[in-house]
Structure formats: structure tokens, C-alpha cells
Amino acid sequence: MKDLIVFTGDIVGSSRLTASELSAALDAIEGAAAVLRPALGETAFARNRGDGWQIAITEPRLQARLALLIRAKLRALGEAFSTRIAMAEGDGTLPADGNLNGASGAVFTASGQLLDSLEGPRIVHASGGPLGAALRLFDHLSESWTPAQARAVMPMLRPDPPTQTAAASEIGITRQSLAQALASAAYPAIVEALRLIENTR
Template identity: 85%
Template sequence: MAYFCVLTGDIVASTRLSASELSAALDAIEGAAEALSPLLRESHFARNRGDGWQFAIPSPRLQARLALLIRAELRTLGEAFATRIAIAEGDGTLPPDGDLNGASGPVFTASGQLLDSLEGPRIAHAAGGALGAALRLFDHISEEWTPAQARAIAPMLRIKPPTQTAAASEIGITRQSLAQALASAAYPAIVEALAMIEETP
């Protein structure tokens, strides 16, 4: 067994999406971890049950950032795109081929059971506590993001975010528009909170 942080989720109201829209949503979720490379280079991702997905990551301290990145990348596709995210930490076993659909152990069970019971908040942590409280607030704040706000905040959630000038150029808006979008998306408070979470031993 090894220690993992597992994020399990499913697309909300997936039956309202076309096959191509559902595929784009799952692609966006899978791509969120790429923004956290190289620290998540050893992450594992799987799709399951049609609209379901799962991450197993080796760096638990990045779990809140990854959850927010998933929310941001999805919301950039439009307001109709959303996912639930159930997070747990603990021991688990991967099969030799690394396929999460064949994984087992307490952490995978805890994450899956949390997802099955998740009502109301769409981001939650099985352990609760301070991290669970922070994720509850992140969920509330990010649920209000518009696609434009999500598009602005996504590059700024990377491990080494670009300057605001570079980020504005990357997404094709003015630096002033980016700054306004970040402020209205509560980015300054979010990035400070993430730093506190990730600095905690």
C-alpha cells in the first residue's frame, strides 16, 4: 500500500450535455493536473461510469489547489459545466498498470462513499477539520465564478503563475480586465489561503 490523496467526482447534470460536451468536461478535469506539473507528475487519472472521474495524487498538500483548478477549468467551458469533488487521504493500492479502476484500499473507499453521500456542497473532504472548512468556503466562492472569472483565475492557480500581464495576453484580454476579474473572483484571498494550507506540515 501507499499513501494517496484521492479526488473522486462526477459531472453534475451530465444527461443535459452532449457526448462531445461531456468529453470536453472530462478532458478539462484531466488537464487540471497538468498545470501543477512537475509536482503532480506521478498523479493517476481515470474516467468511470460514463460521467465519473478520479485522481490519485502523491502530494496531498496540493489537493485544495487541484480542486479549485478543476472548478476553474470546467467553468471556463460555460456555466452549465460543474462537478462534485469528494476528497480523502489515506492508504491504497494501485494495480501494476496504474489503472485507478482497479485500485483498492481505505482511501478509495472513503472518497467514493463521500461522493455518494454528497449533498449541498460540491467540494468536500472526508476528514473534515480545518481543511474541510476551507474547502467548504472555496466551494461557495467558486460556485459563483462566471466563465470569464474562471478563465482569468485558472492560469493564476498554477504552481508558478504567470505575471498578470502574461496571463492577460495568454487568454486574450487586457491586463485591467484580468485584474478586475481576479478581484471579483476573490483571487487575492484564495491565493493567500492556499499558501497557508500548502505550508502546513
């Protein structure tokens, strides 16, 4: 048993997506974990129930950042792409083969039950408290991101983000356009809140 943070989710409106679109959405979620993997400790990803997915990490500090990066990567695919994210922290056991479909422990139960009961907000944490409050606000702010805003935010959510000039070059827009997109996405406030969260873990 070890202390884990488990994300359990499903793709919203998956029945309206083609098989290739659903696959792209799940690839985007796995890709978000891959971007942060060096800082997430032991990390595992699994797909389940057709449109469902799960991530387990051992480093709690960046859990809010990962939730936002998942939102950004999906929204960058288009406004039709979204997922519910139910997060929990606690004891769990990862299978030796890394397949989360065979994982066990209270944290997996808590995350799954939270997803099953989820209504309204699409990013929630079982612990509530200050982290839950911050995630509620992050959910509200990021729910209205346009694909262009999400693409601007994505590189800036890395643990060591590039300069705005480098990020703009990476996604093929001007630095001014990037700065405008970040401002309209509330990125300056979001990243400051993330720093405050991460510095207390």
C-alpha cells in the same frame, strides 16, 4: 500500500450534456491534473461510470489547489459545467498499469462513499477539520465564478503563476480586465488561503 489523496467525482447534470460536451468536461478535469502534475507526485486519472472520474496523487500539499483548478477549468467551458468532488486521504494501492479502475484501499472506499453521500456542497474532504472548512469556503466562492472569471483564475492557480501581464496576454485580454476579473472572483483571498494551507503541509 502508500499514502494517497483520492478525488472521486461525477459531472453534475450530465444527462443535459451532449456526448462531446461530456467528453470536453472530463478532458478539462484531466487537464487540471496535468497542469499540476510535476508538483503532485505520482498521479493517475481514470474515467468511470460514464460521467464519473477519479484522480489519485501522492503529494498532499496541492490538493486544495487542484480542486479549485478543476472548478475553474470546468466553469471556463460555460456555466452549465460543474462536478462534484469528494476528497479523501489515506492508504491505497495503485495498479502497476496506472488504471485507477483497478485500484484498491481504504482511501478509495472513503472517497467513493463520500461522493455517494454528498448533498449540498460540491467540494468536500472526508477528513473535515481546517482543510475541510477551507474547501467549503472555496466551494462557495468559486461556485459563482463566471466563465470569464474562471479563465482569468486558471493560469494564476499554477504553482508558479505568471505575472498578471503575461496571464492577460495568454488569455487575450487586457491586464486591467484580468485584474478586475481576479478581484471579482475573490482570487486575492483564495490564493493567500492556499499559500497558508500549502505552507503547513
